Amino acid sequence: MSLLQVKKLTKVFTIGSIFSRLKILAVDNVTFEINEAEIFTLAGESGCGKTTTARIILGFEEPTSGEIYYKGKRIDNLKTEERRRLLKEIQAVFQNPFSTFNPLRKVESYFYDTLFNLGVAQEREEARRIIEEKLEAVGIAFEEFCEKYPSEFSGGQLQRISIARALLTNPKLLVADEPVSMVDASLRMSIVNLFKDLRDKYGLSVIYITHDLATAYYVSDRMAIMFRGEIVELGPAEKVLQEPKHPYTRLLRESVPEPDPSRRWTTKVVLADQEHEEYLRTGCKFAGRCPSAMEICKKESPPYFEVDGVQVKCFLYR
DSSP states (O other): OOEEEEEEEEEEEEETTTOOOEEEEEEEEEEEEEEEEEEEEEEOOOSSSSSHHHHHHHSSSOSEEEEOOOOOOOEEOHHHHHHHHHHTTTTESSHHHHHHSSSTTTHHHHHHHHHHHSSEEEEEEHHHHHHHHHHHTTTHHHHTTTTOOOSOHHHHHHHHHHHHHTTTOOSSSSEETTTTTTHHHHHHHHHHHHHHHHHHHHHOOEEEESOOOOOOOOSSSSSEEEETTEEEEEHHHHHHHHHHEEEOHHHHTTTTTSSOOSOOOOOOHHHHHHHSHHHHSSOOGGGEEEEEETGGGTTSSSOOEETTTTTEOOOGGG
């Protein structure tokens, strides 16, 4: 049985004034599942719906429709107390580690509060033992950590500390939303490697959300490419990025710079005049800038076709 199942998840946002409201499908009929001890990536450009999907899984947003199951139990409609208990199982790491912690409060206080409030530890000595264990797992010594404020850590250190805090409850699933985008490039791989180590050592599953295809390729077991609220391609990370099948995935792949001066990037990226036009488009949402668009693409939304073990939402594979 899968650890997490997302079924036909949809989220509609209304934008504009009372007289000119538009309904935007920020997440449109999204379906995927995550296995135990797996790193599953949601990738795509800003505004594709990957963070909204994560927020719904975490309970920060309510879905318009669709269902989410964790260990076979539906979790998208939980009451407050049930949601609180689920925090022990599903934890999150966010993009900016400095916004996670109050600059006027010592970082260790968050750790003790988490352990006591969720009933993981009863005594301070027991709590310290757990904190030391989780800090060690992310490569931070307790002596480096105690009695310090957020400003006394580097961005990379603070992001590792954020991950250690998420591990306090021994979760089975970690939702990591752009966890390396605000960390120096030299430190990004150390954090990405940490996710792989946690998967292998603790059997942790990770939803890795990113626009960075390089780290996604390195860390992911499977991945889904999102565009305008839809998953357009889903499969093993190596197949999706080495042999991209959807025209949008190809565009993303070609946009990754390669350190070869003889191979200059000549691709011309055409952006829509207004982003919301693609959300509202009838048919395939990528048809307006797809080099392979056919007449049917402008009229009908394509179903998923299985091609070499990859799910592709494109009429090219009818």
